[in-house]
Amino acid sequence: MKKIIPFNQWYYKEEYHDSDAGNSSMEGMTAVTVPHTNKEIPFNYFDEGCYQFVSCYKKKFHWKPAEGQRVFIRFGAVANYGEVFLNGQRLGEHKGAYSAFELEMTDALRDGENWLTVKVDSTEREDIPPFGYLVDYLGYGGIYREVELIVSDMVYVEAMHVAPVDVLSDNIRADVKVFLNSMSDRPKAKARIRLLKNGEPVHEVDSAVDIQTGKQVFELSTGPLKNITLWDTGNPQLYEMELTLGDTVITERFGFRDISFRPEGFYLNGNKIKLVGLNRHQSYPYVGYAMPKRAQMKDADILKDEIGVNIVRTSHYPQSSHFLDRCDEIGLLVFEEIPGWQYIGDDGWKNLCVRNVHDMIMEGFNHPSIILWGVRINESQNDFELYERTNRQAHDMDTTRPTGGVKYIERADFQEDVYVMNEFQTGHSQRRHRDQNISTGLNYDVPFLISEFTGAFHPTKRWDDTSHRVDMALRHAWAHDEVALDDRICGAIGWCAFDYNTHYQFGPGDRVCYHGVSDMYRIAKKWTAAVYQSQKDPSEGVVMVPATLWVNGDIDECGFLPMYVFTNCDYVEFYYGDKLARRLFPHRRQFAGLKHAPMYMDRIQENIWDEWGWEDATFVGYVDGKPAITKKFAKNPIPHQLSCTADDHVLKAQKEDEPYDVTRVVFEALDQYGNSLDYMMDSIEFTIEGPAEIIGPKATTMQGGCIAAWIKTTGAPGQVTLWARTSKLESNKVTIRIE
Numbered sequence: 001m002k003k004i005i006p007f008n009q010w011y012y013k014e015e016y017h018d019s020d021a022g023n024s025s026m027e028g029m030t031a032v033t034v035p036h037t038n039k040e041i042p043f044n045y046f047d048e049g050c051y052q053f054v055s056c057y058k059k060k061f062h063w064k065p066a067e068g069q070r071v072f073i074r075f076g077a078v079a080n081y082g083e084v085f086l087n088g089q090r091l092g093e094h095k096g097a098y099s100a101f102e103l104e105m106t107d108a109l110r111d112g113e114n115w116l117t118v119k120v121d122s123t124e125r126e127d128i129p130p131f132g133y134l135v136d137y138l139g140y141g142g143i144y145r146e147v148e149l150i151v152s153d154m155v156y157v158e159a160m161h162v163a164p165v166d167v168l169s170d171n172i173r174a175d176v177k178v179f180l181n182s183m184s185d186r187p188k189a190k191a192r193i194r195l196l197k198n199g200e201p202v203h204e205v206d207s208a209v210d211i212q213t214g215k216q217v218f219e220l221s222t223g224p225l226k227n228i229t230l231w232d233t234g235n236p237q238l239y240e241m242e243l244t245l246g247d248t249v250i251t252e253r254f255g256f257r258d259i260s261f262r263p264e265g266f267y268l269n270g271n272k273i274k275l276v277g278l279n280r281h282q283s284y285p286y287v288g289y290a291m292p293k294r295a296q297m298k299d300a301d302i303l304k305d306e307i308g309v310n311i312v313r314t315s316h317y318p319q320s321s322h323f324l325d326r327c328d329e330i331g332l333l334v335f336e337e338i339p340g341w342q343y344i345g346d347d348g349w350k351n352l353c354v355r356n357v358h359d360m361i362m363e364g365f366n367h368p369s370i371i372l373w374g375v376r377i378n379e380s381q382n383d384f385e386l387y388e389r390t391n392r393q394a395h396d397m398d399t400t401r402p403t404g405g406v407k408y409i410e411r412a413d414f415q416e417d418v419y420v421m422n423e424f425q426t427g428h429s430q431r432r433h434r435d436q437n438i439s440t441g442l443n444y445d446v447p448f449l450i451s452e453f454t455g456a457f458h459p460t461k462r463w464d465d466t467s468h469r470v471d472m473a474l475r476h477a478w479a480h481d482e483v484a485l486d487d488r489i490c491g492a493i494g495w496c497a498f499d500y501n502t503h504y505q506f507g508p509g510d511r512v513c514y515h516g517v518s519d520m521y522r523i524a525k526k527w528t529a530a531v532y533q534s535q536k537d538p539s540e541g542v543v544m545v546p547a548t549l550w551v552n553g554d555i556d557e558c559g560f561l562p563m564y565v566f567t568n569c570d571y572v573e574f575y576y577g578d579k580l581a582r583r584l585f586p587h588r589r590q591f592a593g594l595k596h597a598p599m600y601m602d603r604i605q606e607n608i609w610d611e612w613g614w615e616d617a618t619f620v621g622y623v624d625g626k627p628a629i630t631k632k633f634a635k636n637p638i639p640h641q642l643s644c645t646a647d648d649h650v651l652k653a654q655k656e657d658e659p660y661d662v663t664r665v666v667f668e669a670l671d672q673y674g675n676s677l678d679y680m681m682d683s684i685e686f687t688i689e690g691p692a693e694i695i696g697p698k699a700t701t702m703q704g705g706c707i708a709a710w711i712k713t714t715g716a717p718g719q720v721t722l723w724a725r726t727s728k729l730e731s732n733k734v735t736i737r738i739e
């Protein structure tokens with residue numbers, strides 16, 4: 001038996017005393033639901049010491065122990081250190097904020113009332129990666145991923161890994177590794193594996209295994225399979241492997257796919273594809289890492305569907321299983337890496353680093369979306385011995401995926417399967433694309449992937465002036481253009497997807513790095529997002545984003561030119577007032593590699609303003625000779641509407657101990673033509689009615705014409721209504737049903 005019980009309602013206080021482990025008193029504690037941040041922080045300008053303290057979580061529960069029953073507690077993640085006690089008895093500890101850990105409770109459990117205490121240390125302890133020196137992101141604090149109780153019989157199935165093997169051959173099969181922790185011997189126990197596709201069994205194998213007391217791994221295999229649909233980015237077909245061992249039935253989802261990084265490019269299932277991606281930090285405004293399933297999944301959707309990348313790097317640590325699950329479901333490739341940032345600590349620290357490789361692969365193994373394990377501390381110096389160990393750890397555990405390790409110094413030790421480089425010369429304004437042989441220092445080609453570019457070289461706020469914002473978009477466009485033209489680069493992953501909170505040493509001092517293609521609220525309205533969006537095929541959606549505010553006073557030298565249009569249209573007609581002033585075509589001379597080159601307009605008729613007067617502008621995009629999209633800009637934009645849009649209209653109510661649900665609501669100030677008022681900084685006040693609450697402040701300011709708020713359910717079902725008001729505008733109301 002393996003039964004999983006959600007265990008997310010706790011009591012919390014912002015302090016910890018040794019006596020807390022030994023008493024069940026909840027005095028001075030507040031009821032909280034996990035995912036929980038130990039401290040809500042402001043959007044920016046806060047002291048990052050404010051959440052770095054030791055806190056206490058407690059939980060009371062009733063239990064009836066039974067003969068032959070074992071009970072475990074599993075923490076999805078505790079930042080940065082957790083020590084766990086049951087009824088005053090120490091169960092164990094875990095160092096590191098980015099991996100799950102399980103502790104057995106069986107012997108300490110009592111009949112009747114029990115209490116758990118967790119000491120949570122959220123300081124940047126230098127014995128725990130990534131800490132010890134400066135880090136360009138925050139570690140936050142708290143029990144920030146879900147907690148579960150696991151009830152098992154004496155034979156505890158800890159995990160099951162399913163590996164697709166010989167995928168491109170007639171011998172395609174799945175090999176299964178079962179990780180056991182048994183308290184009894186079971187000679188010749190029956191083990192059955194069943195392969196399921198869309199819930200239907202398609203193949204079954206019965207075997208017998210000798211189970212011995214203690215930890216043990218046994219292997220099973222489906223043998224050759226027929227009619228397998230491969231997992232692909234366009235058709236992410238998933239399968240399930242079900243294991244029946246005695247009374248225990250466990251199921252793992254996986255996919256069949258073949259990955260190959262070669263000197264001449266990246267191949268998925270034998271087909272060459274260029275990797276086009278962004279880096280993701282898992283942090284959100286106010287609550288840091290503490291966001292539940294729906295928000296995690298939404299990030300994957302934003303990356304794949306809204307922005308349009310095919311790969312994400314989980315910089316710089318393993319991320320939520322909900323995020324990875326969603327990547328599996330939608331076909332978004334993942335490069336996952338261990339926690340770290342430039343610094344390597346002492347021997348104990350290095351041991352944790354190797355263990356982090358182990359934990360990352362243990363947890364991530366079955367995700368078909370993961371195509372590369374990052375086994376090197378991001379941008380660290382060489383450490384041959386350490387990286388021998390991390391590479392060996394990964395290869396011992398997983399023969400189906402290559403390793404990579406993100407470097408930034410030229411000619412760094414190449415110990416992994418893929419040479420991965422943060423190439424800040426790619427997409428540089430001077431377009432000084434560096435050849436891979438210069439980066440690697442090798443006189444032969446190797447599988448080569450760019451893991452970062454742009455980022456701190458051109459931080460951009462959504463409300464920066466036009467030229468600055470265009471420049472950021474161009475750098476991303478140049479980078480992907482250069483990479484598209486170089487077959488010896490597997491792809492490029494830009495820095496980064498979302499703006500993120502950081503330490504004062506980075507960014508403009510306000511504790512935010514504005515390096516995202518999107519802001520921290522995931523409002524993807526920097527024009528850089530349009531560079532990615534416009535690379536889609538028009539059949540997936542016609543994109544046309546003129547990078548202009550259609551004003552005369554936001555660009556040097558007074559005017560609205562030069563102007564770029566990011567689009568997948570064949571050509572665009574530009575109307576000045578009602579006069580056709582220019583027909584624009586993809587600027588192939590500047591962008592020979594991109595599938596859909598941006599369009600460029602550097603002049604129209606001389607003195608057009610004097611002769612024609614200042615008029616509205618209209619852009620009409622054509623696909624296959626037909627008008628496919630139109631955008632109009634007002635000559636005198638005025639605040640017209642405050643739009644309020646929710647990502648979801650139905651959320652889930654909670655039974656006891658389940659995590660809460662969330663959704664994001666985006667507010668945008670729009671002009672009379674529905675265009676954003678990018679410099680609107682009004683105050684905004686949210687109103688919510690019903691069984692949900694707003695995460696973060698209830699009143700704040702618009703940031704460049706937009707802002708978002710996440711709302712979280714409070715448990716009960718019902719109807720929630722949300723709207724907002726600025727000094728000039730009142731929004732429409734959105735209703736969300738909680739079921």
Ligand code: GAL
Nearest residue numbers: 136378379454455456457495
């Ligand atoms: C890189 C680093 C990232 C981020 C980025 C900003 O060097 O790996 O974490 O700091 O710079 O450009």
